[in-house]
Amino acid sequence: MTFKERIRKSIKYKFRVVFIISIVVGNLISNLIIAPYLKDSIKNILINRYEVIISKLREYKDDEEKLKVLLDIYNDLFYKIQVQDNIYNIPIDKNQMNVLNKDNGIVYLANKKEFNIITKIKNEYYIISVANHHIHLLPIALNIWILLITTLISLSIISFASKKIIDPIEELAEATDKISDGDFNIKIKSKYKIEDELGKLINKFNSMATDLSHLDYMQKDFINNVSHEFKTPISAIKGYLTILKNEHISQEERLEYINIVLDEVNRLSSLSSNILELSKLDNMESFKGNxxxxxxxxxxxxxxxxxxxxxxxxxxxxxxxxxxxxxxxxxxxxxxxxxxxxxxxxxxxxxxxxxxxxxxxxxxxxxxxxxxxxxxxxxxxxxxxxxxxxxxxxxxxxxxxxxxxxxxxxxxxxxxxxxxxxxxxxxxxxxxxxxx
Structure with missing residues (x-):
């Protein structure tokens, strides 16, 4: 398995990818929800600014020099003010034209990309717009920046947090490998509170390792005990049978030794029966035919x-x-x-x-x-x-x-x-x- 494949199969990698996808999806959903409100807010701000500009232009309409200075100031900002003798090139209807011909008349022109305002001052038409015609992309750009910033911050936090969470899991995986190799003395030092889920898992693992260690000891001890328990009476039987071969022992002694041999045989029979009974019971899940x-x-x-x-x-x-x-x-x-x-x-x-x-x-x-x-x-x-x-x-x-x-x-x-x-x-x- 290559390094790249190991990384892709890493829980850290999956954890971070899922987290980033969650952030992106969350931001996209929030953009769909917030974008209309943000667009309306921008529109209201522009209306207020446009009306302030028109108010200033009307204030200096009789002073051509000051009016020119004012136009230069606004044009140097991110506004674009065009002065025209006619507006034949602008698609407005009859009702909008009637509004313009009234005193202080204002007409708003909006489409998907632009939001302009037209007013008439001293027989001239003033068309005010934003110099950057991509203002309609502002909500999207703003959301992209928010997404990038939140992703970077979140990625930093999740990298730190995932290390704290994943490292003990990796320790558990390594410890599990050691147990599978027969090392039941492995213990994980818990850095977490007992009430914490990860701390509980580590404590349970340590408890399991201890139980397996005891079980391993018991199995080895069981084999040793079975060997010993069989060996002791067999040795006794062998010894007394050797004595019984002696023709010079008394009848009383012979009967005594025969009884001892019978007792040892009965003990062996009882031990064998108990071991077989345990083996039989171990292979049962429940009793049938109650x-x-x-x-x-x-x-x-x-x-x-x-x-x-x-x-x-x-x-x-x-x-x-x-x-x-x-x-x-x-x-x-x-x-x-x-x-x-x-x-x-x-x-x-x-x-x-x-x-x-x-x-x-x-x-x-x-x-x-x-x-x-x-x-x-x-x-x-x-x-x-x-x-x-x-x-x-x-x-x-x-x-x-x-x-x-x-x-x-x-x-x-x-x-x-x-x-x-x-x-x-x-x-x-x-x-x-x-x-x-």
């Missing part, structure tokens, strides 16, 4: 299903579940309650309490599940729904950090939302909102 079911009964059945877990810790449940029939994907929502309630059990203290209750309005049903166990700090809450995020070592021992990511995706596909409120060592509250 059915009507009892939401309160589903949650009660989930609590019963987890009875073995909460009996171990002697946990009490307070359930305030009014009958609600919900239209959605039953089997997927069951996964949500299983995961959240199971987490509440895991992180509750022995002899603890878990509360589950509904709130309902015209637009949505709100399911609240809260425990009073170890709680979470702000950083854990911020990244809780990220894949493989486990918060701290105590949490990492109890899972792979995929469960809540699956829950969030299921709820989003149900057009709902999930939030968490927590305070370290005090409580954790999950709030699930589903459209009703």
């Amino acid at each position: 059915q009507k079911f009892s939401l309160d009964e589903q949650i009660r059945n989930t609590v019963i299903l987890l009875e073995k877990e909460w009996i171990k810790k002697n946990i009490n449940f307070n359930l305030d579940l009014k009958p609600i029939y919900y239209y959605g994907k039953e089997e997927y929502l069951k996964q949500v309650w299983l995961n959240i309630i199971n987490n509440a059990i895991k992180f509750s203290h022995d002899n603890g309490v878990i509360n589950i209750y509904f709130n309902k309005n015209a637009n949505e049903v709100i399911v609240i599940i809260e425990d009073f166990g170890c709680g979470m700090d702000e950083n854990t809450q911020k990244y809780l729904f990220n894949r493989f995020y486990q918060g701290d070592d105590s949490r990492s021992e109890l899972g792979y950090g995929l469960g809540l990511s699956i829950c969030k995706k299921i709820i989003e596909l149900s057009s709902g939302s999930i939030e968490v409120e927590s305070e370290l060592n005090k409580y954790t509250r999950f709030i699930v909102k589903l459209p009703f």
Whole structure:
């Protein structure tokens, strides 16, 4: 692409061309509107000046010397005064001739190009006109000068203003190119107020770049975590199978190692299932084939299903579940309650309490599940729904950090939302909102 082509495609060039065209068109329109009024104004001014001249000529009509001096003065100005014995060469009608023959009679002669005046003084005809016969072009000339001046001034202003506006846009374009090349650490220093549209755009861009940087980190971290999570149990399985090849270990030890291998296999199976489930959910836009079911009964059945877990810790449940029939994907929502309630059990203290209750309005049903166990700090809450995020070592021992990511995706596909409120060592509250 040549320099000339680059200039023509430049937004600065287009901005200035559009602005200049707007000025020219605006001036042409204003000329069409103002020109008739300007022409009338010039005509009135000339009439006044002509009448003053005639008044002076009549005043000195008996003094030939002074009259001659006066004629020379006016002719030296931009007026043209002709003195004739007759006016046969001038096209005037009978009525106009009658007017001239009266005392102080004046006849105005006007056409598109000229505006003249005729009067009779002492049997001589005085024809007064403007020396420049192009006086009719004065409105056009005046408008052209105004157009040139306004265009030059406006062009100077628009050049300065466009630089202030276009430069940040060019910075945005360059930054976008860097992001497309994989550099997500780019930041644009905003010179504009946050309330300004351009400032908002730059702030949004910086926010997007930060999010993309986090996403890039999360993707890399996800791959590393998947590799690590698969590698750890596989290494354990390999180690224990090597030990099991030893014929001299006792039967008791052999059974113990076999159980450990089975646990690791189950962990691998669970991890694989969760990854496949997430992949499946990621390729969905919404759930299809929704059915009507009892939401309160589903949650009660989930609590019963987890009875073995909460009996171990002697946990009490307070359930305030009014009958609600919900239209959605039953089997997927069951996964949500299983995961959240199971987490509440895991992180509750022995002899603890878990509360589950509904709130309902015209637009949505709100399911609240809260425990009073170890709680979470702000950083854990911020990244809780990220894949493989486990918060701290105590949490990492109890899972792979995929469960809540699956829950969030299921709820989003149900057009709902999930939030968490927590305070370290005090409580954790999950709030699930589903459209009703």
